[in-house]
Each structure stands twice: as C-alpha cells, then as structure tokens.
Amino acid sequence: MLDLIPSLHGWAPTIIGQRFAVATIVRASGSVPRPVGSSMLVSNAGAVLGSLSGGCVEGAVVAAALESMDDGATRLETFGYSAADAFAVGLTCGGELDVHIEPANGNPGGRLAEALLQLVAYGLDEPVALVRRLDGGGSGAVVISQPAAADVSHHPQLRALLDLPGDPGAGRARSVQLESFLRSGATGVLQLGGPGLCTGAATLLVESRLAPPRMLVFGANDFSAALLPAAKPLGYHVTLVDARPAFASQARFQTADEVVTAWPHHYLAAEAAAGRVDARTLICVLTHDPKFDVPLLETALALDVAFIGALGSRRSHVQRVGALLDAGVRPERIAQLHSPLGLDLGAVTPAEVAVSVLAEVIAARHPAASHQPLRETSGPIHQERAAKPAPTHSLQQEIAWT
Structure with missing residues (x-):
C-alpha cells in the first residue's frame, strides 16, 4: 500500500x-x-x-x-x-x-x-x-x-x-x-x-x-547538469559537489537535492565518518581533473558503497589506475571501479551520456540481466529477481526487490 x-x-x-x-x-x-x-x-x-x-x-x-x-x-x-x-x-x-x-x-x-x-x-x-x-x-x-x-x-x-x-x-x-x-x-x-x-x-x-539512496555526483559541468535531473526519477537523493564556487553556484545545477562547495575527497570522507554514506550509495566522478579525481577515488574505493564510477577516456582511465596503484590502492579494489563510466550506447551529447551513465547504474543493480535488446532475447520480459539469502533456513520469502 x-x-x-x-x-x-x-x-x-x-x-x-x-x-x-x-x-x-x-x-x-x-x-x-x-x-x-x-x-x-x-x-x-x-x-x-x-x-x-x-x-x-x-x-x-x-x-x-x-x-x-x-x-x-x-x-x-x-x-x-x-x-x-x-x-x-x-x-x-x-x-x-x-x-x-x-x-x-x-x-x-x-x-x-x-x-x-x-x-x-x-x-x-x-x-x-x-x-x-x-x-x-x-x-x-x-x-x-x-x-x-x-x-x-x-x-x-x-x-x-x-x-x-x-x-x-x-x-x-x-x-x-x-x-x-x-x-x-x-x-x-x-x-x-x-x-x-x-x-x-x-x-x-x-x-x-527506507530513505532514498544517495547519489553523490562530483564535478559541476555540462555532464552533471544533464545527469542530475535524469537521476531523480530513479529515486535517488542527488548531491552535487564541486570545490569551485563559481561553477557550483550556477542555476542549472539547482535540480540537485543539494549542492555543496567543498573539496570532493574531504566532503566524502566527512560524510562517511558521519554515517551518511552506506551500502546503497552511488558515487559518480565527473570532474575530469586528476587533482580532484585521484584523492576522491582513493577515498571512495576504501568505502562499502553500491557503485563507484568515473567518466573519461580510456587514456584517462589508464592514468587513474596508475595513480591509484601508486597511492597504495589494492588492484582488487580498483577492479570495482566502473571506468570509463557508461554503457556503450554511442552517446555523444551530455544528455546522451547521462542516459549511458544511468544505464550502467541500472545494469549494475541487476547483474544477471543480459543487457541485450529485448527483441534479441526470449522468455518473460520481467524476470523474477533472485532473493537475497535469508537470515535463517526457516524464513521463506517471496520478494519483489525495489
């Protein structure tokens, strides 16, 4: 109800x-x-x-x-x-x-x-x-x-x-x-x-x-301006973070639930310490600037969150991985990073990239899905999702995970 x-x-x-x-x-x-x-x-x-x-x-x-x-x-x-x-x-x-x-x-x-x-x-x-x-x-x-x-x-x-x-x-x-x-x-x-x-x-x-899961978007630019309003209908509480007041204060970012002016890794560390980052939190790094990206990703990869993604080219990804390894981040943690961020939809414009990013977010929530066009698959469209393991063997569940 x-x-x-x-x-x-x-x-x-x-x-x-x-x-x-x-x-x-x-x-x-x-x-x-x-x-x-x-x-x-x-x-x-x-x-x-x-x-x-x-x-x-x-x-x-x-x-x-x-x-x-x-x-x-x-x-x-x-x-x-x-x-x-x-x-x-x-x-x-x-x-x-x-x-x-x-x-x-x-x-x-x-x-x-x-x-x-x-x-x-x-x-x-x-x-x-x-x-x-x-x-x-x-x-x-x-x-x-x-x-x-x-x-x-x-x-x-x-x-x-x-x-x-x-x-x-x-x-x-x-x-x-x-x-x-x-x-x-x-x-x-x-x-x-x-x-x-x-x-x-x-x-x-x-x-x-529960309270809506958080989506933390780092970087005030054209891509985040398109991503913020697109993420809201998916049920996320969206926060935009940027260290530069002149960028973060622009009116086009007011579709976010909150806009914060702070160094990204400092903000993330403080939110985690305050208990406001949890296993449902999504982190999307759109800054395209190593001085922000690397310390932020180093902080993010030490947390238990649902999703960490970073936008950029394959060359940028290789450079990020090298910098993270140099910073002491374990390779198995780096492997959890969704980078370059987005599904390959042929996206070019910021609006298309926003769709690509959210498509990967949805796909990550349902790893058993084929991610193929429906016309190339068979069987029920709405597949029953696997239930999480029950706390004890005596609990029977019929679950619709939301």
Missing part, C-alpha cells in the same frame, strides 16, 4: 466515512505490470484508487472487493493468462498474480483503516513500513516509522500483530527475521511459524521503504 501514499490524502474522507476494501498483489510471476505490494482501494460506492494491472483485471478485482465488503470475508484471487478463452479475465502479458482482498468497515478505529490514515501523513520519500497479517482472514496492520531501526521487542503493536507472548525473549528468532526484512527496505511475503508464535504459522505482507 505504500505505493498509494501520494494519493491517500484525498481518500481520507472515504476511509473514515465509508466501507472499503484493499486489494493487494501478494504473489507475482512471469511478465506482470506491477510488483508485490501494489494495492488498489475500492469503496462501497465503487470508487477506485490505484491499479494492479493497468486495466487487465481491475474490473474483476472491483467486483470481488464489493463482494468482500458485503460478506466481510477476505479473498485470495488468482489471475493469469487463458489462451483457451479469449474473453476470460486475465493478464494479456502472460504472467500470473495472486491478489489478496480485505474489507474494512470504514471505522477509523479499525486496524486497516487506522493504518491507512497514518500513512496519509508520510511524504513521498520518508522511510516507513507497513506489516499486515494475511492469514486467518486478515488480522490487522501496523505502521512502522523507522524501518531501518526496527525492533519488535520495543513495538507492542507489532508484537500483538504477531501474537507473541509478553516475554520480550519469546519468539526472538522470528522477530529477528522480521526485523532483518524491514531493515532491508524490501517488500514481500514472509511465512513465519514454529515456536514463539501462539497461533503457529503467520503469513505477513511486509512493505518497507
């Missing part, structure tokens, strides 16, 4: 004053338009907020939601492609969806309605998580304001949702599994069972959104 946050404010009167139902994708396979966690609200008057498939199955979902409001029962509907019946409700893209439909009575004291009203207060980029029980006909929802620091033992509502005993130590293994998932910023379905849960097994839909 986190995908609905930008539009929830206008729906607050509906949530309070009417019966409604929430339809949510809880399993997706093959080529499907929307990932797990995508939700649609349906009021008893037939008003709709959100989409699950771009139109393929919405009519059937609305009908099922109205029925759920009438009888008060949750439903799990499966939609797929039926080649045998051209008029059957299904996905023309050939994938398959399981949609969980849960009614709410419109009472703001109800758990699901209350959770939605809490989500209204969150901005588009604010970290937040929502945990819902899917088993037993649906038994509530809990909003968590800081999923990166989630702690079940200090969250009575979450413990109640999991039906854990009052003893903080009880069910700790299951709590750790849930906390790990919340802190990852992932969305998916968790199957938790065994000792520590009074009711036995619990099926949870967990939607977790």
Whole structure:
C-alpha cells in the first residue's frame, strides 16, 4: 500500500466515512505490470484508487472487493493468462498474480483503516513500513516509522500483530527475521511459524521503504547538469559537489537535492565518518581533473558503497589506475571501479551520456540481466529477481526487490 501514499490524502474522507476494501498483489510471476505490494482501494460506492494491472483485471478485482465488503470475508484471487478463452479475465502479458482482498468497515478505529490514515501523513520519500497479517482472514496492520531501526521487542503493536507472548525473549528468532526484512527496505511475503508464535504459522505482507539512496555526483559541468535531473526519477537523493564556487553556484545545477562547495575527497570522507554514506550509495566522478579525481577515488574505493564510477577516456582511465596503484590502492579494489563510466550506447551529447551513465547504474543493480535488446532475447520480459539469502533456513520469502 505504500505505493498509494501520494494519493491517500484525498481518500481520507472515504476511509473514515465509508466501507472499503484493499486489494493487494501478494504473489507475482512471469511478465506482470506491477510488483508485490501494489494495492488498489475500492469503496462501497465503487470508487477506485490505484491499479494492479493497468486495466487487465481491475474490473474483476472491483467486483470481488464489493463482494468482500458485503460478506466481510477476505479473498485470495488468482489471475493469469487463458489462451483457451479469449474473453476470460486475465493478464494479456502472460504472467500470473495472486491478489489478496480485505474489507474494512470504514471505522477509523479499525486496524486497516487506522493504518491507512497514518500513512496519509508520510511524504513521498520518508522511510516507513507497513506489516499486515494475511492469514486467518486478515488480522490487522501496523505502521512502522523507522524501518531501518526496527525492533519488535520495543513495538507492542507489532508484537500483538504477531501474537507473541509478553516475554520480550519469546519468539526472538522470528522477530529477528522480521526485523532483518524491514531493515532491508524490501517488500514481500514472509511465512513465519514454529515456536514463539501462539497461533503457529503467520503469513505477513511486509512493505518497507527506507530513505532514498544517495547519489553523490562530483564535478559541476555540462555532464552533471544533464545527469542530475535524469537521476531523480530513479529515486535517488542527488548531491552535487564541486570545490569551485563559481561553477557550483550556477542555476542549472539547482535540480540537485543539494549542492555543496567543498573539496570532493574531504566532503566524502566527512560524510562517511558521519554515517551518511552506506551500502546503497552511488558515487559518480565527473570532474575530469586528476587533482580532484585521484584523492576522491582513493577515498571512495576504501568505502562499502553500491557503485563507484568515473567518466573519461580510456587514456584517462589508464592514468587513474596508475595513480591509484601508486597511492597504495589494492588492484582488487580498483577492479570495482566502473571506468570509463557508461554503457556503450554511442552517446555523444551530455544528455546522451547521462542516459549511458544511468544505464550502467541500472545494469549494475541487476547483474544477471543480459543487457541485450529485448527483441534479441526470449522468455518473460520481467524476470523474477533472485532473493537475497535469508537470515535463517526457516524464513521463506517471496520478494519483489525495489
């Protein structure tokens, strides 16, 4: 339901004053338009907020939601492609969806309605998580304001949702599994069972959104002016850094979330020391000046970050590698550097180079992808992404990594 946050404010009167139902994708396979966690609200008057498939199955979902409001029962509907019946409700893209439909009575004291009203207060980029029980006909929802620091033992509502005993130590293994998932910023379905849960097994839909990952762009020039606005729609918090005030202060760089005038390697070292650089951070070096590039890359390659890239020619790359080796940077760390930065798209202009750079950023996030034109590949377009290893063998995950 986190995908609905930008539009929830206008729906607050509906949530309070009417019966409604929430339809949510809880399993997706093959080529499907929307990932797990995508939700649609349906009021008893037939008003709709959100989409699950771009139109393929919405009519059937609305009908099922109205029925759920009438009888008060949750439903799990499966939609797929039926080649045998051209008029059957299904996905023309050939994938398959399981949609969980849960009614709410419109009472703001109800758990699901209350959770939605809490989500209204969150901005588009604010970290937040929502945990819902899917088993037993649906038994509530809990909003968590800081999923990166989630702690079940200090969250009575979450413990109640999991039906854990009052003893903080009880069910700790299951709590750790849930906390790990919340802190990852992932969305998916968790199957938790065994000792520590009074009711036995619990099926949870967990939607977790962390603060946007940072993209640190070093160098105020034509290429960064094109890259800054192009990176924003990908969900990055973009910072431009340049040591030269006359360059950094230009109006064309105001599309960045922040512009900093500082020596690049000093700024990066200070941000890392303050804990504002993490394993999701991207670093793009566009300065084209060895006096900035080399100390900056030396600092960057000592950090645990998601991506480090440096723009320039192959000759510049060879010179950088030599300088980094002379500075004592290990060859295996230099091998992690994306340089020359960008996929080979034939890019020439700054706007084209920005596309090339972001294409490599996306490709680095999905190393199993072929990076070929779709017309030269076969199989589902939206391949299922491999799940990260579970913290313990007893945790089963169906994950849509975002």
